[in-house]
Amino acid sequence: EPALIFDLGGKFDKSFNEAAHNGASRWAEETGGTYREIEMQSEAQREQALRRFAEAGSNPIITMGFGMADPLAAVAADYPDTTFVVVDVTWLDAPNLRQVGFAEHEGSYLVGMMAAMASKTGTVGFIGGMDVPLIRHFGCGYAQGAKAVNPDINVVANMTGTTPAAWNDPVKGSELTKAQISQGADVVYAAAGGTGVGVLQTAADEGILSIGVDSNQNHLHPGKVLTSMLKRVDVAVYEAMKAGEDVETGVFVMGLSEDGVGYAMDENNAPLVSDDMKAAVDKARQDIIDGNVSVVSYYENDSCPALQF
Amino acid sequence: MEFFVTLIQVLDSTVRLATPLLLACLAGLYSERAGIFDIGLEGKMLMAAFFSAAIAAVTGSVWLGLLAGIGASLVLSALHGLASITFRGNQLISGVAINFLASGMTVLIAQSWFQQGGRTPSLFGGGRFEPINFPFAEALEGVPFIGPIYSELLSGHSILVYVAFLFVPLTWWILFRTRFGLRLRAVGENPAAVDTAGVSVVGLRFAAVAICGILCGIAGAYLATALQAGFVKEMTAGRGFIALAALIFAKWRPWHAMWACLLFGLLQAIALRFQNIDLGGVVIPVQVMDALPYILTVVILAGFVGKAIPPRAGGEPYVKER
Amino acid sequence: MTVPAIELKGISKAFGPVQANKDISISVAPGTIHGIIGENGAGKSTLMSILYGFYKADKGEIWINGSKTDIPDSQAAIASGIGMVFQHFKLVENFSVLENIVLGAEDGGLLAPSLAKARKELKELEEEYELFVDPDKRIDEIGVGMQQRVEILKALYRKAEILILDEPTGVLTPAEADQLFRILDRLRSEGKTIIVITHKLREIMENTDTVSVMRRGEMTATVKTAETNPQELAELMVGRKVLLQVDKVPAQPGKPVLEIEKLSVTDSAGVERVKGIDLTVRAGEIVGIAGVAGNGQSELLEVLGGMRPGQGSIRLNGEPLPLHGPGSDGQARRAQHIAHVPEDRQREGLIMDFYAWENVAFGYHRDPAYKRGLFMDNAALRADTEAKIEKFDVRPPNGWLTAKSFSGGNQQKIVVAREIERNPDLLLVGQPTRGVDIGAIEFIHKQIVALRDQGKAILLVSVELEEIFSLSDRIAVMFDGHIMGERLPAETDEKELGLLMAGVAGEAA
């Protein structure tokens, strides 16, 4: 029986964790299987939860977020017969670990292009969650995409906080959005988990466009969300559950070519995205896959050519 | 000019953030003026936030939500009254219990009701308080200075913001110009005097605690249905305690309470809007800004702004027979 | 016969295990002044509070003007025309006089009209009864005598026909007391009925028409004042023959033990309570300080006992003692051989929830005799306690009872035993017999005199003039923080002291 450990923010954050939840539910529906799950309430519980599930014989144990890296490093070796899966971690060294990363910068590049094309003011915003390299990685791809469309575009970027609480702070998301609007932004991209709910809400209230993240968030405010940067966490979880105990270990990075990231189109945002926009973005996607365009990764550079944090 | 725009934005946000503080602070004012200390403001607000959002989500009517929030807060008020007035228990301990009760119950009920990890569904349309735009707000927007002040800062808030600020003069009037106010103040100073004057101490105190509940209810509803669009767990985030500090800062006076809450609102607005603040080379880390309202509270309590003397009978149950 | 204004039938009231009133019946004729006397704790206040609806009786009936009346709360009492001035005033200190009078008797939801009307009526009442007060002063700005007027005006404003006064003269100077009784006389002549509780037999004899005596929760007698005398009343009160004087040999004062010079004390609110007094207490004498409560006597004792800081100088056996900072707290005073029987044994002298044996160390708990290694030597303490209980005849003789389970007199014995047995150079004593029965009073007085006879210095503070007269070898009178004069008991009388207590200066001592 597999187990799934959500990160702080909870499985209904409409974003990262909810994607995992969706993947797991899909697996359960398709196979009729059951799985155990738990939402973290605080940092201190991570290790306990891992051990509890391992003791109870769950396999594989799928965990969400980079916060699990350190606990996994401590726990995995104690349970060599259990396979652990971790999303958003790619740097650990353990034989019974499947590490899944995503090329978020590539997906963010595409939605950055769309933001620039939809913007009338020449200013677009980025609101990150917790200020960590991962989120800068998102922002950096986004800024590059926007600048590719309009080299003069102004990208305003803010982070919500420095701790995991930043994943779940809609009030602050809302205030930051208002601040960015006053600086002229008319499209904002929220890469902030549950905080994004506040960003999208305020953008809709104030009549500007927003861009969701991780899950498809277009439906939250139909006609007000330009698109969502999809990060197929659901696929990663689904596949890990499907493979079961024999899930392959190692490091896996999913980019545009693997359909690990992308942008969301559905009836909710169809009126917002013109055929021209779509054509331009699809072309860029193909160029990236073909290697004609390269998006700089913040991870590899530790700095961003298009955006100052 | 850009500074002016930012200023208006920050002040606008100050008004929004000060509103729940002000409502809670006035709530505490009624209760403490009647001699019942209430550190359960936080819990009452939280409970109200949840029930207002839940009912608004289910019925689609924010007004029903508001009523539900007030009702939920009143239930906790009644509990506090029962413990501290009827059974003459320790008011601080009762407040602590109420805070825990709210913090646990909201998540528990939310989870069993909506299965969304302790939140309510997002509110939209009639489920939320919409901003009220003053007449000519749009037309005046372009006018320098006056325009932004009128149409950004004063206009465009939810009705509860205006209600909260109207409660300031109203509270002053009730307290100092009516019979009820005279008795309320007296019962917080010397309940035996009220009792021997032929007025029910228990009745007055329950009335004060009930008003406190109503105002906390509005504060909670404001958080969940006006400031935000739905309930998330622990969404009051210590506002009840800051309201108490504001109350002490204000020395239990309505107008001063308003200024104190605006000050705390301003601090929160600044902390929300700016990250690390660079003051000519010295960078103030964001954590300092986050902690500033709390630090300021301690400074105020330390009496650096003059000694605050609470209502004399505050915190003590009225005991006739030992 | 006329219908009684008040008739109480079979009133009983218990506070937990304490039976404060037992089956009490009493009847008061209209247009008379009725006195009630009794020792502390006899249940006088309780009975009157029941009549005023403050407490609810467990049993019994109340009849007003011939009809049975239910008085569940004070509102009902007020409606029946009863007004009460409590022993401890029930005023809101930071309200004005006018607000206090209006509170609970407003004429509608808004304050302004009520206050205007009250101001007008107050003026009329003031003139009618010569009860002058400034309606706009705050209660904490006026003196106790004035506060009492406010309480009386409160009752009159509510159209009281029956007025109860609980120990109204305890806080008054003799002159003020006289004025009060003149006012009561006038009220009586208007047909109002008045009940006065007091300890002072003289007041009863001079002012009342009838008098009731209470003892231990029971009503022992009701008699016409004209047909009784003080000795009889005292015996009814206590239940046996009373000895009103303490036997003692004349004092043999030795060298000065305590010398006080220009001592001033400011209380926590910043008010100066003791205003530069000089006083000397010699070995082998008892100096009594007389005065109406609240004239700085308490603060004087507290400074000497190390409970609050002061200014000026004090010397003990010639050695200067610090008045603030290190060396001025209670521990230091004990080390300096000053013992202190405090005015309020329950709030100060004892920890009511501690066992008797723990209380026997209270204040002396750092004494090396009670120490064993890192810990307290509880065995030594308990042995010491047994000895003291035996010597002072504390009842019940059980060190394992908490202080609150002893009666007032036995609590006081524990305190006195602890302090006297220390064999101090100077003993400070505040209100040693408040709330203590005659038997224990005699015992405690004897102990104090015995200490004097061993050549120790004793400073006594008491608001009971009788106690001052019977114990002191020299009397100093305090008024408003000053010592108004010193007298020898044999060369003065209550009248002269009363004038001094009222601040009317005699020749300097």
Place this chain on the structure above:
Amino acid sequence: MEKMPKWADVVLIPIISLLLATILSAIVILAIGENPVEAVNLMVTGALGSTYGWGYTLYYATNFIFTGLAVAVAFHARLFNIGGEGQAMLGGLGVAIVCLSVPWPHWTIALLAACAASMIFGAAWAAIPAYLQAKRGSHIVITTIMFNFIAAAFLNYMLVNVMRPQGSQDPATARFPEAVHLPTFQSMFSSAENIVFRGAPANISFFVAILACIVVWALIWRTRLGYEIRAYGHSETGAVYAGISPVRITIIAMLISGALAGMMAINNVMGEAERLVLNSTEGAGFIGIAVALMGRSHPFGVFLAAILFGFLYQGGAELALWTSIPRELIVVIQALVILFTGALDNMVRMPLEKIFLSFRKGAE
């Protein structure tokens, strides 16, 4: 005269209060559509049904003993220390600094140093509210709550900006070196063929906690300082009369209280996580209030109540793991316990006193 025998006060009333809290909790569980009997079953097997469960129960209990003692000592001086949470956080900081900055040769020495550091840091965090209460009369309840928030912000700053290892995304310190890892129950009580407490975090700190109970008991009931603390707690005017300085006692009692709360860190930071993370206290500081109230501020009572809450905590975690009942159920139970044993104490006491009084009247 006592209204009631002492045993009724220390045993009967807490038991009745607890019973009422239990009944209401059961109603709450029913109301959210779960079966209370099953829930209790799950909690009991999860928390007490195996050495593994006990390992967690006792681990949590260790935390609660420290915070419960902290609240209890302050209660004796009639101070309401709600700041256990913040003090424990700072204790964690002290432990982390000690464990990371010195190459300790052996865990025993490290444990002593960590105890000292956690006590000093915890006491320091209690010192300012204590001073303000003693000298300026600032209400300690509110200042300690504020200091909880400030502690969280301070820890946040330390972990994010100062102590986070290079390149780590997590706001947490590095792992402590192997040498300072404390022996767990697993390593202490397992034999080669029979492994007990496998994977459970209970560790040697539990015995330190028991030692702390004994020391606090001796301090409060056998020393002169304890005498003064109790005397001050019963009557401030009495303390002044006896020459016991209220300022001194307030500050000393709060320092001891803060030190005890801080000591919790040797269990959760040094013994369990072996690094310092955000929110490492997980609300144990607040549970200390319920524990002290339940335990009538007596170390032995605190010990029993801490075990009870350890059981609730572990049982609650099991519920969250295997059912859809959220962990917050424990917060509700905790609230009910505080409500009934603390605020509504008189609701149970007054009728009981009446009953005892009528018994006595009947006997006379």
